Amino acid sequence: MTSVPSPEVLRAPLVVEFPFTRSLGPVQSAFLTGLRERTVLGVRTGDGRTLVPPVEYDPVTAEEIRDLVEVATTGTVTTWAWNHEPRRGQPLDTPFAWVLVKLDGADTALLHALDAPGPDSVYTGMRVRVRWAGERVGAITDIACFEAYDGEAARTGTAPHTGAFDDPVTGIVAAARLDYTYSPGRAQSAYINALSERRTVGERCPSCRKVYVPPRGACPTCGVATVERVEVGPRGTVTTYCIVNIKAKNLDIEVPYVYAHIALDGADLALHARIAGIPYDQVRMGLRVEPVWTEGGRYPDHYRPTGEPDADYDTYKELV
Amino acid sequence: MAPHERPHVAVVAFAQSDHLRTTDELSEVEMLMPVLHEVLAATGLKTSDIGFTCSGSSDYLAGRAFSFTMALDGVGAWPPISESHVEMDGAWALYEAWVKLQTGEADTALVYSYGKSSPGSVRDVLTRQLDPYYVAPLWPDSVALAALQAQALIDAGETDEPALAGIASRSRTAAADNPHAQLKGAVAQGDYAVRPLRTGDCPPIGDGAAAVILAAGDRARELCERPAWISGIDHRIEAHGLGVRDLTASPSTRLAAERAGVFERPVDTAELHAPFTSQEVVLRKALRLADDVTVNPSGGALAANPMMAAGLIRIGEAAARIHRGASDRAVAHATSGPCLQQNLVAVLEGETRD
Numbered sequence: 001m002t003s004v005p006s007p008e009v010l011r012a013p014l015v016v017e018f019p020f021t022r023s024l025g026p027v028q029s030a031f032l033t034g035l036r037e038r039t040v041l042g043v044r045t046g047d048g049r050t051l052v053p054p055v056e057y058d059p060v061t062a063e064e065i066r067d068l069v070e071v072a073t074t075g076t077v078t079t080w081a082w083n084h085e086p087r088r089g090q091p092l093d094t095p096f097a098w099v100l101v102k103l104d105g106a107d108t109a110l111l112h113a114l115d116a117p118g119p120d121s122v123y124t125g126m127r128v129r130v131r132w133a134g135e136r137v138g139a140i141t142d143i144a145c146f147e148a149y150d151g152e153a154a155r156t157g158t159a160p161h162t163g164a165f166d167d168p169v170t171g172i173v174a175a176a177r178l179d180y181t182y183s184p185g186r187a188q189s190a191y192i193n194a195l196s197e198r199r200t201v202g203e204r205c206p207s208c209r210k211v212y213v214p215p216r217g218a219c220p221t222c223g224v225a226t227v228e229r230v231e232v233g234p235r236g237t238v239t240t241y242c243i244v245n246i247k248a249k250n251l252d253i254e255v256p257y258v259y260a261h262i263a264l265d266g267a268d269l270a271l272h273a274r275i276a277g278i279p280y281d282q283v284r285m286g287l288r289v290e291p292v293w294t295e296g297g298r299y300p301d302h303y304r305p306t307g308e309p310d311a312d313y314d315t316y317k318e319l320v
Numbered sequence: 321m322a323p324h325e326r327p328h329v330a331v332v333a334f335a336q337s338d339h340l341r342t343t344d345e346l347s348e349v350e351m352l353m354p355v356l357h358e359v360l361a362a363t364g365l366k367t368s369d370i371g372f373t374c375s376g377s378s379d380y381l382a383g384r385a386f387s388f389t390m391a392l393d394g395v396g397a398w399p400p401i402s403e404s405h406v407e408m409d410g411a412w413a414l415y416e417a418w419v420k421l422q423t424g425e426a427d428t429a430l431v432y433s434y435g436k437s438s439p440g441s442v443r444d445v446l447t448r449q450l451d452p453y454y455v456a457p458l459w460p461d462s463v464a465l466a467a468l469q470a471q472a473l474i475d476a477g478e479t480d481e482p483a484l485a486g487i488a489s490r491s492r493t494a495a496a497d498n499p500h501a502q503l504k505g506a507v508a509q510g511d512y513a514v515r516p517l518r519t520g521d522c523p524p525i526g527d528g529a530a531a532v533i534l535a536a537g538d539r540a541r542e543l544c545e546r547p548a549w550i551s552g553i554d555h556r557i558e559a560h561g562l563g564v565r566d567l568t569a570s571p572s573t574r575l576a577a578e579r580a581g582v583f584e585r586p587v588d589t590a591e592l593h594a595p596f597t598s599q600e601v602v603l604r605k606a607l608r609l610a611d612d613v614t615v616n617p618s619g620g621a622l623a624a625n626p627m628m629a630a631g632l633i634r635i636g637e638a639a640a641r642i643h644r645g646a647s648d649r650a651v652a653h654a655t656s657g658p659c660l661q662q663n664l665v666a667v668l669e670g671e672t673r674d
Contacts, residue, residue: 009344009345014383014439016383020452022453032453051561051564052563053454053561053563055561059561059564078472078563079468079469079471079472079475079567080468081464081467081468081470081471081514081515081516081517082512082514082515082516083464083514084512084514084515087443087444087459087461088459089444089447089458090458090459090460091458098460098464098465098467098468098514100468100562100563102563108561108563108564109562109563110454110563111454111455111458111460111468111562111563112458113458119515124471124472124475139457140453140454140455140458141457141458172453172457174452174453174456174457176448176456178380178383178440178441178444178445178448179440179441180383180440181439181440182383182439183344183345183439184347185345185346185347185348185349185350186345186346186347186350187347187350188347189345216349216390216393217347217349217350217353217393218349218353218393218394219393219396220392220393220396220397220398221396221397221398222396223353223356223367223393223394223397224353224357224396225350225353
């Protein structure tokens with residue numbers, strides 16, 4: 001047993017990025033297509049209110065609502081907040097005000113940005129108008145932002161609108177990107193640090209004495225912390241396997257190949273890895289294997305047969 | 321048992337971690353496990369004694385899918401246990417567990433929740449819970465949305481910047497007695513984060529975990545000298561469109577409070593999940609709190625706001641005050657979503673002491 005002080009904490013950037021593709025219902029499609037055509041549409045509720053931006057169901061009665069109306073591109077700020085440090089993805093990259101704007105003809109307010117020289121020029125009740133984006137695609141960002149406006153209301157009431165446009169927008173792609181700095185914690189850091197020396201370490205549960213590889217700092221059976229570090233392997237036994245026949249994108253391993261669960265000697269949990277150095281149809285349960293490291297590799301590239309006799313089933317049956 | 325009688329459910333134990341800006345050296349399960357052990361030790365229960373386990377957390381904080389399954393290692397899920405998870409604050413996990421105990425399917429429940437905000441930028445992460453069509457593409461961060469609500473309150477004459485600073489100061493002064501708090505004592509109001517909110521009006525960003533044990537009926541009396549009985553609990557939600565709502569009011573909190581029975585008799589303590597000073601103004605009004613109610617003696621979310629745990633902590637702190645006799649009837653509140661969109665209200669009561 002070795003009880004090693006915590007190694008230096010590992011950190012690595014982790015970017016989670018996904019272009020969410022979303023389809024639009026009839027109301028959202030009309031609204032976003034309208035923005036592309038410099039037209040702002042709302043929807044009329046059963047009790048005569050006009051909701052902008054429009055929704056498909058009345059937030060009070062849950063009734064389906066479809067009566068589209070056109071409202072003005074001018075309106076009044078109902079509340080605001082001065083954002084002196086714009087963040088990535090926000091509508092303007094210079095200091096601006098977040099605003100809720102009730103457009104003329106609407107009964108509810110739309111969230112957007114207001115371009116203004118400073119916080120002293122913004123106030124609740126301020127009159128504003130839409131500034132359209134130069135290139136419009138059918139998205140909320142087709143409104144580039146709002147700007148101060150001291151003229152007449154572009155429209156005082158609402159006008160019925162069919163919501164029909166040529167070439168309607170029926171979907172949006174909402175790009176999401178979040179940046180993290182990932183730290184794996186004490187147990188997994190120790191595992192990764194040992195791998196850099198081509199060693200594999202696990203942790204033993206103080207209660208049931210099982211050795212977990214890779215260690216995650218807890219015994220999932222007993223619900224207690226695991227701290228006793230144990231070196232396992234390097235050799236192990238194939239407990240079960242599958243033959244992969246479909247080539248994964250960006251993977252240059254030829255198919256078919258074998259992916260296996262391997263119980264490293266001294267471990268009570270099998271980890272998984274690829275088996276090579278043997279024809280795929282000759283891999284079997286009980287096969288004795290050892291890791292193969294490639295130059296600069298941070299973990300074993302694959303496992304290959306050691307040439308030892310196969311392990312007896314009884315020696316690994318608990319780990320299948 | 322007569323049909324109208326239901327088993328009484330109580331919070332019998334509560335534990336929380338120290339809440340820290342970063343916990344790089346700990347994985348989520350490593351952060352959580354001491355809290356689980358502490359809450360179990362308080363009752364003498366083992367994980368195998370627990371009838372139902374429910375947790376709250378968010379994959380978006382971790383940046384990983386199904387991150388809660390890793391945390392389950394800290395519970396001991398073998399042999400198989402009855403378990404559930406909500407992608408929300410643990411207060412909602414507690415609600416689910418409370419329902420489970422009401423059905424009589426279990427007489428004890430372990431509820432835990434945790435969040436590590438340190439790996440990512442929580443202001444940006446929280447934009448991903450917004451309406452994806454009209455709002456999320458603008459990336460309005462959580463502080464900005466709270467600031468819009470604060471300005472609406474100022475315009476309505478319900479508060480002003482000095483009053484908000486007073487809430488910040490009172491909270492962090494109270495937190496001086498809370499060994500787990502992240503931000504305590506005299507904290508400068510600082511510069512504007514998003515005007516009108518200053519950094520002092522905003523919660524600290526941090527990592528933390530919490531756990532409670534619920535028990536029903538006589539089991540609660542066996543496990544705790546003075547159980548904190550949940551005499552009522554309810555949660556409500558408002559329209560997701562910010563511009564549809566009156567941001568100066570919280571009708572969902574009011575309704576949840578009515579249904580939970582808050583207004584039937586006075587409360588002496590309120591633990592409010594108000595991450596921003598301005599939100600306390602809204603909640604005090606919604607809950608009709610009298611001036612003599614002790615509000616957030618723990619320091620509240622302004623002193624420690626571990627995402628997904630801060631709401632459960634409000635229930636835990638209120639219960640702990642009842643356990644130690646500092647309160648007889650407390651209201652606990654948890655929130656989720658921008659500008660107090662979703663609200664849970666629980667009433668906790670201790671039996672009359674001799």
